[in-house]
Amino acid sequence: MVMKRKAFFKNLFKSIINTRGRFFSLMAIIFLGVSFFAGINATEPDMILSADKYYKEQNLSDYRLISPLGFKYEDRKNIEEVSDVEKVQYGFYKDLFLSIPSGETSVAKILSYDPNDYKNGNGINIPYLMEGRMPTDHGEIALERSMYGFGSDNLSLGDEVALTLPEGEVIGEYLESAKYEIVGFISTPLYITFERGQTNIGDGSIDFIGYVLKNEFQMKDYNEAYIKIKNSENYIAYTPEYEDLVERPIETFEKLGVTAMARETQIYRDELEESRNLFLEEKSEAESKLVDAENQLQEAERKIIDGEEELKRTEERYKLEIEAGESQLDVAGLQLEAAKIKYFDGYLQWLEGYNEYQDGRMDLIEAKYRLDDGKIRIDDAQSDLDQARVQLEATKTTIDALKGIRDGLPAEDELPTQEEYEQMLIDIENTSPELAETLRPALESSNPENINTIRKSLDEGIAAMEEDYQEGVKQLEEGEKQLAESKIQYEEGMRQYELGMAELEIAKSKIDSSKAELVQGRLQLEQGEQDLAQGRKELEEAREKLNTSLNDGYADLEEARRKLEEGRIEFEIEKKSALDKIADAEIKIKDAERKLLELPKEWFVYTRNGNPGYSGYGNDAERIGAVAKVFPLFFFLVAALVCLTTMTRMVDEERVQIGTLKALGYGTLIITSKYLVYSILASVTGAAIGFLLGFQLFPRLIMTVYRGMYDIPYMLSPFHVDYALISLIIAVATTTVAALGASLSTLKSTPATLMQPKAPKPGKRIFMERIGFLWNRMNFIQKVTARNIFRYKRRFLMTVIGIAGCSALLLTGYGIRDSVNAISDLQFEEVFLYDGVVVKDVENTEGASLQDVLGDNPDIEGYSEIYLETISVYSEKGGREFETSLYVPSETNEFARFFDLHDRRTKEKFDLNTQGAIITEKLAGLLGVEPGDTIQYRDTDNVTYSFTIAAIAENYLGHNLFMSKEYFDAVTLKSPNYNGGIFNLKDSTAFNEESFKEEILEQEGVLAVSLTESFRNEFYDTMKSLDYVVLILILSAGALAFVVLYNLTNINITERIREIATIKVLGFRAREVSAYVYRENLILSFIGTIAGLGLGFVLHKFVMDTMEVDNMMFGKEIGALSFLYSIVLTMVFAVLVNVLMYYKLKNVNMVESLKSVE
């Protein structure tokens, strides 16, 4: 027996060593299947265990009770007395604005920290310290690092943060200080996700959690109570057992809360009633005072009006009198004017007379002159006449003398002597020099003839002179006649002159008398003028006096009126302030009334499920569990198929040996046991390595991915006996059943048959050959390939399934990446068109306007005012509530510039209308609602509203609700109080994010600014860890492809080794030989790949549907490139295996293979 055993084992180990390729590939496929199965199945419990460790280490409370009005002594006692309660720890909390040094303001929930609570590792909800320390002194804060932005990345220990409250609240009422220094960074199991619940300040969502010392809080009563339930530490979080235990006292707490709130509310209500009465009293008193004051004012006004009227009457009267005096003066003036005219008329008459007189006198003087002139001329004429008479006498003498000379002349023929001649000439000359002159030349020469000439000349001269003489006498007579006439005329003129002189004398006396009259009249006129001027002056004086007194009167009146106006303004101011005071008081009372109404009727009783992220984490773990149920099974299926093929082949190969052993008389058991042990060895080793590695690899990998979303510092991956056993059993069962089946079926045959080589599978025609046109077109090699493919159906199936698995995994991996990337790509490129959002403090009335903040910023291309609020949307039909961002734009038309709301499939665009709101796809899916349905939301003030869904828009990240302001109005009956601005940036390469943010945050009243791009990058970083998932899937796929192909090609080659040897002998070149084999492989791989794409598509959808988290919608589509990658990578894996097998093919020994069967 011993020898037999020894031989048996020897044989076994030899066959393992001889077929080590097969053994290891069998091990590998089991390893792959098991590690996947065990690893992914272990992820859900590992996630739960890691979280549970965190919760237990930090002693996470089982209950968190919040009382809006504080826990009174009575309440505390009641809580502590509940039987399931082990320990209660009280604290304060307050939601405030927190500003960090870089200027961002976010909403923080500040919790109280009492070091005494936490002594010796005691205490509930111990903060998990990551850096620094917890606060030990005033003014210190330990801050939880926000996982999502808000500038927290830049915070470091020692930085100072400032806490502020909305307008109307005073920080001093809540906290001792407003500035805190960061001394530590913490995590807390209370908040394991970036969601930190809602609040009623800011945009309604909490961004930070911070701890300050408990005695910093100035509030009277604790408003928070953490409760530890007895025995809860013995259960694992999320398990039904834990839930059942913790649920037990919930009703008790709720009842306590209802009672306490009713009591406290009643106190409140009484106080309110009291102050309301007081207010009403004060109000009516103030109102009557106001009426009195108003009456007084009216009296004063009436007096002023009376005084004014009297003054006007007096003015009228005096004005009339003055006007009468004025008209009298005017009459006198007119008379004076008439007298003046008369005087001037007289004066003119006088002047005319005087002129006439002067003319007359002048005429007379002129006549006298003429008369005198005439007298002179007369006298002159008398003398002229006398002279002419004398001359005439002289002429008579001359003539007579001359006549004597001529007569004294010798006779004709007798010649005078010279003396005689000379004498004669002298004689002539004495008498008539002129004649002498004429004669002189002739007398020069003593010519006897001259006597005749002289004679003749003398004669001539005497004749001329006689004629002149005669003429002169005549003229003289004429002159004497004229003179006499002139003398008469003169005499007449003299007489007339004498007459004129007398008349003139009379006129002169007349003129002189009227002149005297005129002088008299002039004097009278001057007197009259003087009198008139005097009268006017007096009148003017009287008028002036009147005006002065009138002005005085009016000024007095004005003064009175001004005083009245002042009084009235004063009254108005006082009235307004009084009314304001009343209104304020009224608002306060209304506020108090509203607050009273808003006061919950009970405490907020939260189990851990109320902690943000707590149940989400559980759900996510559960989802992984769901994936684990399906995904790895697929791996297992492939592994089982491969095992089956491999073991069958092994048994087939050793058929002759089996026959021999059987012939030798070995029993079925011992023959079979070889294959059983072989397969068990391979599967147990493979499975053991598989779950040992799988338990570590997959849970850690997936938890790393989830760290992007959940803040769980622990990562446990313990050994899970159950999954180890299950996977081991499945693995061993699969392989041994395959081995058993194959060996038993072989053992059925007789040893003789077994020792014959197994009849080769007969060749036969394939279906394709009947399709003549196709078959005839194929070349010989293609025909051979086609026939081979269909000849080995099992191999065909194996390869196709294995390769399909590979490409399905690849496609799933790439698809996951596509789906996740789609979130950021589609979300930020096709839905969020805006580049950033600014949140303002609407309570800060001095804040800069949006135009100042955004409109004047040079980097901003456009902006729109918007109302932002974080709300909870739910359906009355039941189910969960979902934190949702509400957007109400002020300019409905502008909105499309910032948000592209459209249907995911049809791409149909939606506009905000007045009929309903637009909600995002994921939210609609979670609530199970359609357009036209009515759902509800609760705002930050705990008021609920119902609204109708108008459309469902594509969206991937978070939940959004969009309403037009009209619809918001209709739903909430209030106008949106725009608290934000949404904006687009200009396309600019020079854009500097830091300075841009700084510039905006500098403005008064700006709480925060966030840029889509940085949000996108943060999100991208978070999701980057998913790349590991993709990588692991690709590696798994590669491993799967490799193992499957290696196995199958290996089997293929061994099964067909004679065939291969034959064609080698025939002279097929190495390349042709491999082509002969590989062509089939590649075609099968290709068919497998295509089938795998279909499978991958389904798998991807399944994985995405199960893995999807609440506040994200993964992309539904797989990119074309991913299909391509999957195909190419699968083919690459296939080719790689084939390349490896090439050497095996090359080394097929023709001689050995063709040897006749031993």
Next chain:
Amino acid sequence: MSFIKLTDVVKKYTMGEVVITAVDGVSFEIEKGEFAVVVGASGAGKTTVLNLLGGMDKFEDGSITVDGADLSMYNEKMLTEYRRYDIGFVFQFYNLIQNLTAKENVELATQISKDPLNVDYVLKMVGLEDRRDNFPSQMSGGEQQRVAIARALAKNPKMLLCDEPTGALDYQTGKSILKLLQETSKSQGMTVVVITHNAALTQMADKVIKMKNGKVVDVKENFDPMPVERIEW
């Protein structure tokens, strides 16, 4: 010079630590067109000689020249080419491709030949024109061997190497196969080398090479070979 000439050919196999000398200094010559029979008991090394002659294996020492070419100088690639163009093999177990019909099996060979014979003509020559579309599993052993011969012939090789071609056949069928080979040799002038343990077949050969323990013990030329029909064994 002879068409085929082996000179002091040595071939050793290493089986773990044991070295077996399968062929130990074999020398013989075969002329073109001869029908040669290599005869010897099991393990005499005759198959090894045939394998070496067919370029399926390498040898350590000596030389083999075929039609003037020295095989000892050939590398793997050249041996493949040599098999491809110069050699036609016929095996004891036919080694047909099960998935191919008779005609296709022949075509498999003609696909890679330089100057192949017409497939239908060859099939007619071996008397299988009616079975051309049958798969090996649908044919008798003799028919299968005829297909194998047709496959070897269709390549139009320089010589035909047959390893126990009748080993798996019954007497009559074996005879008809041998007849086919002999006729082919005569009519085509084909050099045919047949390996057999059946000494009776020596009568039909032009040349008989007797081997024992890896050595040639006798080479005898037969100037009047007997037609196969007349040989009994």
